[in-house]
Structures are given as structure tokens and as C-alpha cells.
Amino acid sequence: MSSILEDRTTAVQVLDQLKRVNFSRHGYHVSFDANGDPVAFYELINWKRNENGGLEFVKVGHYDDSLPIGQKFNMIKNISWSDGGGQVPVSVCSDSCPPGTRKVLQKGKPDCCYDCVPCAEGEISNTSDSSDCFPCPNEFWPNEEKNVCLPKPVEFLSMHEVLGIILAAFSVVGACLTIVTAIVFFQHRASAIVRANNSELSFLLLFSLTLCFLCSLTFIGPPSDWSCMLRHTAFGITFVLCISCVLGKTIVVLMAFKATQPGSNVAKWFGPTQQxxxxxxxTFVQVLICTIWLVLKPPFSMRNLTIYKEKIILECALGSSLGFWAVLGYIGLLAVFCFVLAVLARKLPDNFNEAKLITFSMLIFCAVWTTFIPAYISSPGKFTVAVEIFAILASSFGLIICIFVPKCFIILFRPEKNTKKNLMGKK
Known part of the structure; x- marks a missing residue:
């Protein structure tokens, strides 16, 4: 036992002395670390061929673990590679795949040989040499490099874009034109042409046309649940009020000439009260239809993610398609009925041309809303709203231009024709 202890003591003493060894011979440094292990020292040898074709070993640097960090590795010459150049050769047959792509192995080749394939639409990869791409969440979309998911832009018909500004401008111009026409009619309310064309219904028609122009402004801007309900009901009620006034004026024209026949007393059956x-x-029927629509299944705002993959369409859902088409169908029914009556009255004396003006205006109205249906169904995103606004403005301008502009022209520029004798065809 004592001999074992002596050997161990001797080994410890030797190890302690070895740790202190530190000398250099023939350019080589000898020392030991705290564990008694020799400090790593390596020469970097470059194998290359000489001019005779033989191998030549050239020292190009060394590694000394005893030196401070940053000084351990030292190169004294450039390395010459097998092709004779100084460029480091690539050890794999494919470069690293950047983010936005994924690796696809080349068939029949080693694992280091692969193709970098861009991520599919709606997918990204955010690391190099990714083997898979992953899809973005529903309301996000990749950037052009397909390495980051960004929030999708929200699109709606805005007052700050060119299309919205143009439509809003036409709405305001139409409303101002209607108000100016009402002022002209009010100032000349005692004239023959205003009195002959039923001034009460004319002012009510001008009021409803003003509302028609202004209701188109509710379609512009970000939709909310309240604005969605307002825009459709306001549109339906104001247009029925408008067509009802035109229908009343048409019936008045027919009754007026029926009353001139001997023994006819139809005038008393369609006086101001009946009008x-x-x-x-x-109008009450349309109000009832809109009320049922709003109570049972009203329109609401929604974020449409299906029309475009790369953006969100903020739009108004109809709630009940039946309610929307019932509102639109009732307007169309009244318009057709008014058009038929106006056609029946078109052969009345030329001086009393109210029926002809109504016929032409209702022809424009029916043509606009007939072409509106396929355009509305096929238009995507915010252009659906633009088509609806265009139909409202076109039909409203058709009514005011066809019915009121000729009368305003006579009132302002041909006052000699604004007489009862001229309207009755008497010279």
C-alpha cells in the first residue's frame, strides 16, 4: 500500500513539473496545459504539384493554441488549389437556397444536389435551405420576395381615389342642378308651363330626385352595418317616390285630355287628393318591403376574402338577396307601368309635350337598369358599388334632363312660348 502511495505522489510531482515546462527548440515550442496535455500546435501544409508534375509540400500557416484568442490562426501564404487558382472550390453541387424558396432534390443525384424552387402563391419560407414553404394566415399575403407575411390591403370605393371623386362630383352636381331647377320653377310657379305640368307633383319629383342624387354618396366610403342598411333602403324608397311622381304626372296628362271630351267627368276622380x-x-309599398327586409335579414358589412387572394374587399352583403331583388323589381315594375302609360299618351297634341318627355325619360331609365343587372352581377369588388352608383346617377340625370331641362329652357330663354294659348295650341 505504501508503494502505491509513493508512486502516486511521484506522478503528481512529475505532472506539476510538466505544467511548468515551456521552451522552444528548432522553431518548435513545447509546453503543457493545466491538465498536463501538450498545447496544440499545427502546421498548415499545402499539397501542390510542381512544374515537373511531382508533389510539393509548402507551409502556408500554423495554428498555435497557446497564443491569445485572435492570434492562434496565422496564414503566411495563399493556398493554391488543385486547379491552380486561388478561389475556394465548392464542396456541393448546388448553392444555398435563399428565403422565399424551398429545396427540391435532383433525381438520381446526391443529397447535396438540389434545385431552389420559389414558394407557391400565398406561401413563404423565412429561412435559408428550407425544405418546405408554409401558407400565410387568411388575412395576410406574402411580400414579393415571399419571405414575410404582410397584412392584406383593404379595398373599398374611397372618396380619396379618382373613381370615388368623380362619382361624388357627379352626385353633387346632379343635386345642385335639381335644386337650381326647383328654384327656377318656384320663381315662375305662376307661369303657364309650370301650372300646366302639375306644379305640386313637379316639386315633389324634384325633391325626390335630389334625394336620389344624394343617396349615391352613401355608397362611397368604408361600409358599416348602418351604412349598408341606409344605402339600400334609401335608394329603394327615393327611387319609388321619384317614379311614383312621374307616374302621377303621366296619369294627370291622360286624365286632362279625357276630361276635354264631352260628358267626361274623369277629372274629379283624379284630383290633387287622389294624386x-x-x-x-x-311609396308605402316600398317602405313595407324595405322594413320586412331589414327586420328579417338586413344588409351588413363584411370582409370578402374570396374575390381576390392578395387583398380584402370591404363590402356590403345583401343579407337577403330576395329582399334586394324585391326592392329592385318593384322599382322596375313601376317604371315599366309608367313607360306604358306614357307611350299611350305620346300622340297627344305637340304643344302639350309632357307625355313625350316622360316617355323618353322612362325609356332611358329602363335601359339603364336593364343593363345594370348583368353589369352588377359580373363586376368584382368595389366596381360593383361603382356600377350601382352609375346606374343611380344615369337614371336620375335622364329624368331631370328629359322632363325639366326643356321646360327651364322655355321659361328662361323662350318666355313668349310660356303662355296658356301656346300650350293649348291656339295662335
Whole structure:
């Protein structure tokens, strides 16, 4: 036992002395670390061929673990590679795949040989040499490099874009034109042409046309649940009020000439009271349709993610398609009925041309809304709203230009024709 202890003591003493060894011979440094291990020292040898074709070993640097960090590795010459150049050769047959791509192995070749394939639409990879791409969440979309998911832009018909500004400008111009026409009619309310064309219904029609122009502004801007309900109901009610007034004026024209026949007493059956009741009754039906629509399944705002993959369409859902088409169908029914009556009255004396003006205006109205249906169904995104606004503005401008502009022209520029004798065809 004592001999073992002596050997161990001797070994410890030797190890302690070895740790202190530190000398250099023939350019080589000898020392030991704290564990008694020799400090690593390596020469970097470059194998290359000489001019005779033989191998030549050239020292190009060394590694000394005893030196401070940053000084351990030292190169004294450039390395010459097998092709004779100084460029480091690539050890794999494919370069690293950048983010936005994924690796696809080349068939029949080693694992280091692969193709870098761009990520599919809606997918990204955010690391180099990714083997898979992953899809972005529903409301996000990749950037052009396909390495980051960004929030999708939200699109709606805005007041700050060119299309929205143009439509809003036409809406305001139409409303101002209607108000100016009402002022002209009010100032000349005692004239023959205003009195002959039923001034009460004319002012009510101008009021409804002003609302028609202004209701198109509710379609511009980011939709909300309240604006979605307002825009459709306001559109439906104001247009029915408008068509009801035109229908009342058409019936008045027919009754006026029936009353001139001997023994006819139809005038008393469609006096001012009956005219008002006609407008109120037709409008009340539309109010009832809109009320049922709003109570059962009203329109609401929604974020449409299906029309475009790369952006979100903020739009108004109809809620009940039946309610929307019932509102639109009722307007169309009244327009067709008014058009038929106006056609029947078109052969009345030329001086009393109200029926002809109504016929032409309703022809434009029906043509606009007939072409609106396929355009509305096929238009994507915000252009659906633009088509609806265009139909409202076109039909409203058709009514005011066809019915009121000729009368305003006579009132302002041909006052000699604004007489009862001229309207009755008497010279």
C-alpha cells in the first residue's frame, strides 16, 4: 500500500513539473496545459504539384493554441488549389437556397444536389435551405420576395381615389342642378308651363330626385352595418317616390285630355287628393318591403376574402338577396307601368309635350337598369358599388334632363312660348 502511495505522489510531482515546462527548440515550442496535455500546435501544409508534375509540400500557416484568442490562426501564404487558382472550390453541387424558396432534390443525384424552387402563391419560407414553404394566415399575403407575411390591403370605393371623386362630383352636381331647377320653377310657379305640368307633383319629383342624387354618396366610403342598411333602403324608397311622381304626372296628362271630351267627368276622380294618395300608396309599398327586409335579414358589412387572394374587399352583403331583388323589381315594375302609360299618351297634341318627355325619360331609365343587372352581377369588388352608383346617377340625370331641362329652357330663354294659348295650341 505504501508503494502505491509513493508512486502516486511521484506522478503528481512529475505532472506539476510538466505544467511548468515551456521552451522552444528548432522553431518548435513545447509546453503543457493545466491538465498536463501538450498545447496544440499545427502546421498548415499545402499539397501542390510542381512544374515537373511531382508533389510539393509548402507551409502556408500554423495554428498555435497557446497564443491569445485572435492570434492562434496565422496564414503566411495563399493556398493554391488543385486547379491552380486561388478561389475556394465548392464542396456541393448546388448553392444555398435563399428565403422565399424551398429545396427540391435532383433525381438520381446526391443529397447535396438540389434545385431552389420559389414558394407557391400565398406561401413563404423565412429561412435559408428550407425544405418546405408554409401558407400565410387568411388575412395576410406574402411580400414579393415571399419571405414575410404582410397584412392584406383593404379595398373599398374611397372618396380619396379618382373613381370615388368623380362619382361624388357627379352626385353633387346632379343635386345642385335639381335644386337650381326647383328654384327656377318656384320663381315662375305662376307661369303657364309650370301650372300646366302639375306644379305640386313637379316639386315633389324634384325633391325626390335630389334625394336620389344624394343617396349615391352613401355608397362611397368604408361600409358599416348602418351604412349598408341606409344605402339600400334609401335608394329603394327615393327611387319609388321619384317614379311614383312621374307616374302621377303621366296619369294627370291622360286624365286632362279625357276630361276635354264631352260628358267626361274623369277629372274629379283624379284630383290633387287622389294624386297625393297615389304617390303615398306606391311609396308605402316600398317602405313595407324595405322594413320586412331589414327586420328579417338586413344588409351588413363584411370582409370578402374570396374575390381576390392578395387583398380584402370591404363590402356590403345583401343579407337577403330576395329582399334586394324585391326592392329592385318593384322599382322596375313601376317604371315599366309608367313607360306604358306614357307611350299611350305620346300622340297627344305637340304643344302639350309632357307625355313625350316622360316617355323618353322612362325609356332611358329602363335601359339603364336593364343593363345594370348583368353589369352588377359580373363586376368584382368595389366596381360593383361603382356600377350601382352609375346606374343611380344615369337614371336620375335622364329624368331631370328629359322632363325639366326643356321646360327651364322655355321659361328662361323662350318666355313668349310660356303662355296658356301656346300650350293649348291656339295662335
Amino acid at each position: 297625393r294618395m297615389t304617390v303615398v300608396s306606391f
